Amino acid sequence: MGVTIIGAGAVGQLTASFIAESGISVTLVARRQEQVDELHEKYLTRMNVDGTKTVQKVTSTTKLAELPRQDLIVIAVKYGQLQELYKQLSALPSTVPLLFMQNGLAHYDEALRLPQKNIAFCSVSFGAQLINQTTVQHRGVGTCKIAIERGGSDAFTDLLQLKNSLYPVKLVANAEQMLFEKAVFNCLINPLTAILQLKNGELVTNKQAFLLMQTLYREFTEAFEGIEQTIPFFKVIDLCEQTASNTSSMLADRVQGRKSEIDTIVGVILEKALANGHDLPTLRTLYHQVLAIEESGERR
Numbered sequence: 001m002g003v004t005i006i007g008a009g010a011v012g013q014l015t016a017s018f019i020a021e022s023g024i025s026v027t028l029v030a031r032r033q034e035q036v037d038e039l040h041e042k043y044l045t046r047m048n049v050d051g052t053k054t055v056q057k058v059t060s061t062t063k064l065a066e067l068p069r070q071d072l073i074v075i076a077v078k079y080g081q082l083q084e085l086y087k088q089l090s091a092l093p094s095t096v097p098l099l100f101m102q103n104g105l106a107h108y109d110e111a112l113r114l115p116q117k118n119i120a121f122c123s124v125s126f127g128a129q130l131i132n133q134t135t136v137q138h139r140g141v142g143t144c145k146i147a148i149e150r151g152g153s154d155a156f157t158d159l160l161q162l163k164n165s166l167y168p169v170k171l172v173a174n175a176e177q178m179l180f181e182k183a184v185f186n187c188l189i190n191p192l193t194a195i196l197q198l199k200n201g202e203l204v205t206n207k208q209a210f211l212l213m214q215t216l217y218r219e220f221t222e223a224f225e226g227i228e229q230t231i232p233f234f235k236v237i238d239l240c241e242q243t244a245s246n247t248s249s250m251l252a253d254r255v256q257g258r259k260s261e262i263d264t265i266v267g268v269i270l271e272k273a274l275a276n277g278h279d280l281p282t283l284r285t286l287y288h289q290v291l292a293i294e295e296s297g298e299r300r
Contacts, residue, residue, distance in 0.1 A: 001025065001158045004067060006085065007076035008035055008060070010128035011101055013136035015076060015144075017046040018167040020056040024158060027059040027067060035133040036060045045135040049166065064088055069096065072159065074122075076101045079264040082110070090114050097155035099146065103186055103249070104264035105179050105272075118151030121175040123182040125239065126167070127246040140243045143168050147175035180272075181231055184224075186265045188216050188236050190250035191286035194260065195293070197251060201244025204237055215282050223278035254293060262290045 001024050005016045008030035020026040028044070030036050039060040046054040061067065065088060073092070075085065079102050089098065097118035100111050111119060127139030144167060146156060153160065153171065162169050172178050189200060196202075196209055203209045217236065221227050253260040266287045273280045 001071045002027070002068075003072045003074060003159070004029060004064070004070040005074045005076055006064060007078075007081070007101075008039070008133075009076065009078075010130040010136055011124065012074075012076035013044060013130065014046065014126065014128040014138055015074060015101070015167075016058055017044055017054060017056050017136065018162065018164055019159070020044070020058050021054060022162050022164065025059070026056075027061065027070070029064050029067075030060055030062055033062055036062055038133045042134045047131065047135065047137040049138050049141060065091070069093065072097050072099065072156065074099045074101060078102065079104060079107055079261055080259065082107055086110065086114065089116070092116070097151065099156065099159070102264075103261055104183050105176070105268045106264040108176055108179055112149065116150075118148070118155035120146055120148040120151075120156055121179060122146050123178050125182075125185075125243075127243045129247065129252075138166065139246050141166055141168070142242065143170050145170050145172050145178055147172045147178045149175040177230075183265050183269050184220060184227070184231055185236065185239060187269050187283055188213055188220075189240065190248045190260075191262070191266060191283070191290055192216075193248040194250040194254050195286060195289050197254075199244060200240045200246045200248060204240045204244075212282070216280075216286075219278070219280045219282055223273040223276050223280055250290065254290075254298075257297065259294055260290060262287060262294075266290075 003019055003024055004027045005012045006029040008028045016026045016028050044056045044058050073096055094115045094117050098116050099120045099122055100107060101122040123145045125142030129137040129139055131137050160169055160171055192203055192209055192212055198209060203213050217233050250260045270280055270284055
């Protein structure tokens with residue numbers, strides 16, 4: 001099997017490393033030739049949660065269109081990069097399966113407009129941090145959930161059958177519900193970490209941050225029926241503790257001076273709540289605070 005992963009950031013590199021370790025041929029598509037050259041020279045290094053290193057040789061390129069036919073294409077870029085990729089993806093054979101690994105819900109309907117016969121979505125809860133262009137730190141074990149929205153599971157069999165306790169893969173039934181639940185977790189954690197500049201675990205140990213997270217959760221239970229059953233608050237606490245040392249993607253974006261995914265994650269959830277007749281005032285305040293920080297260019 002040949003798997004192409006578009007996006008050589010933290011999620012893409014970590015996923016590539018585990019797939020390559022299983023014996024599957026992996027190609028990483030990066031944006032910069034400099035990173036491609038380094039991957040060819042130094043290979044892909046994964047710093048494991050136990051402190052050990054795993055090195056894998058993977059193919060890398062900047063030219064998606066020039067690749068031979070792949071058995072599966074995994075799209076592991078942030079939402080903002082998807083817009084320039086859709087045209088390239090639509091030009092690929094309709095028989096090539098696509099797996100999308102973005103946060104939020106904004107890409108869900110867009111991806112399903114593509115002509116491919118097999119399209120799946122992924123939600124991850126592992127911790128990953130890019131150390132340099134060829135090294136990724138695995139910061140926390142978490143499940144990689146896959147939901148097939150179009151086509152059958154056969155197209156994703158080899159990925160679903162990965163047998164690695166450090167990268168557990170689980171097939172779930174409803175892609176849109178899976179992405180919604182992940183977005184709720186992100187809304188409860190990411191904006192607070194970005195504004196308060198806290199690690200995930202500090203949302204539990206910092207009393208005031210914990211009270212804010214509880215307030216956000218109460219607003220969600222009022223706006224979305226069934227949240228207390230599908231996402232009980234103890235699961236939010238568990239996730240913060242399991243990824244205690246993680247820097248959230250939104251905080252990392254602030255530190256690096258990048259635009260975050262606040263619109264595609266929080267903005268979409270705010271719209272859904274409004275459709276239910278609820279405003280989520282605390283989350284809306286955090287949303288505008290993150291946007292104000294981005295507009296000012298403030299990093300610390």
